[in-house]
Amino acid sequence: MKDHLQTKDWGLGLEKEHLIIAGPCSAETPEQVEKVCQDMLAANAVPDIFRAGIWKPRTRPGSFEGIGEDGLKWMEIVRHHLNIPITTEVGNTAHVEMALKHGVDVLWIGARTTVNPFAVQEIAEALRGVDIPVMVKNPMNPDLELWIGALERMHAVGIEKLAAIHRGFSDAYDKKFRNKPNWSMPIHLKRIWKGMQVINDPSHIVGNRAGILETAQRAINFGLDGLMIETHHDPDNAWSDAKQQVTPKQLKDILDSIDFKHPLQTEHPSEKLQDLRNAVDHLDDQLLDLLSERFSIIDQIGAHKREHNLTVFQADRWKQVMDSRTQKGIAKNLSEKFMKELLYCIHEESVKRQEKKLREEVPTKKTI
C-alpha cells in the first residue's frame, strides 16, 4: 500500500503510542467549550487532540445540526487553555474552506461521507496541495473497500498524513451496539494497508457511556492505535449524543482503567513464544494435509456423481455433516459461529470442485 505519514510525523507533537482524542460531540457555546477545557485540566484528562463537531450530519432534520462557523472561532479558547491540536469533521468543500481558514489542525471525514465516493472526491479536491492530516472514519456499512477507497482518494491528492477511525457499522438487527464493531474490519485494514493507524471510537460504537470502557479495552487488546472519546462537562444536558458522552473526570477514570497493550517487537520474540509459534506451524501443516485429503475424496465422490447422473448438492447429507460437526466442534470448545462459518466455507469449495468434475469429463456416449 502507499506510503503515508503516521501521527508521530504529523508535526503536531503526537509521539505517544496510543493517541487519545477527546472533546464534546458538538461545540455548543463558548462557555461550554471553555468549561470542557477547564474540567479536562482539573481532572488531569487533557487529550492529545481536542475534538468538537461543528457541522453535525443528523439522521433526521430538526435535531441540533451543529453551530457552524462560529464554533470554529471558539477553538481559540481550546488553544488558549490546552494548547493541543484541534480536529473537526468536514462533510463538504465549504466546511473544508472554513476549517482551513480557522486553522483547524486535523480534519476528519465522517461515516456518512465515507460511503459516498463523490463527496469524498470533492473534499479531496478541495484539499489538493494542502498540508493537513486527515482521519477517515469507516463507512456506515461494513465495506472495507469503501473505507480504503476514501483513504486512497485523500492520498491521491497529496494528503500523506493519514489515519483511520473505527466508529462501528450500522446494523438493523443488532441492537446491542449503536454501531456494531465488526472488529475484523479495522484489523483487515491494518493488515492490508501496512502502518495505517486506526483510532477506535467507542462512544459511537456503544452509544451509551456505561459500555465505553469495555469496548475501548477490546480495541486496545486487538491492537488499535488510540481512542476517540466524546467528552462534555455536563453530558446529560449536551445538545447532541447526550447518552454517550462522559465527563472529563470519567474520561480520566476510563483511561486509568485501560490496560494498554503494546505491539510485539517481531524481531525478538521470546523463546516461549517462538516454541508456541513452532507448534502452530506444525499443526497448520497437518490441517492443510487433512484438508487436501478431504478434497481429494470429495473429488472422487464428484466422479461417482458424474457417472451416476447425481446432483452435486445433497441437502440431507449436508445437513447431517453440518449438524454433527457443529456439535462435535462445540464439544471441543470451538464456537458455534466459527464451526458454521468453517463448514460453509468447506462445503462451498466441495460443491464447486464437484461441479467442475461434472463439467470437465463428460462421459463419451456413442451418439452415432
Ligand SMILES: C=C(O[C@@H]1C=C(C(=O)O)C=C[C@H]1O)C(=O)O
Ligand atoms: C461430498 C458430497 O457432496 C456435497 C458436499 C458435502 C461435504 O463437503 O461434506 C456434503 C454434501 C454435498 O452437498 C456428498 O454428497 O457426500
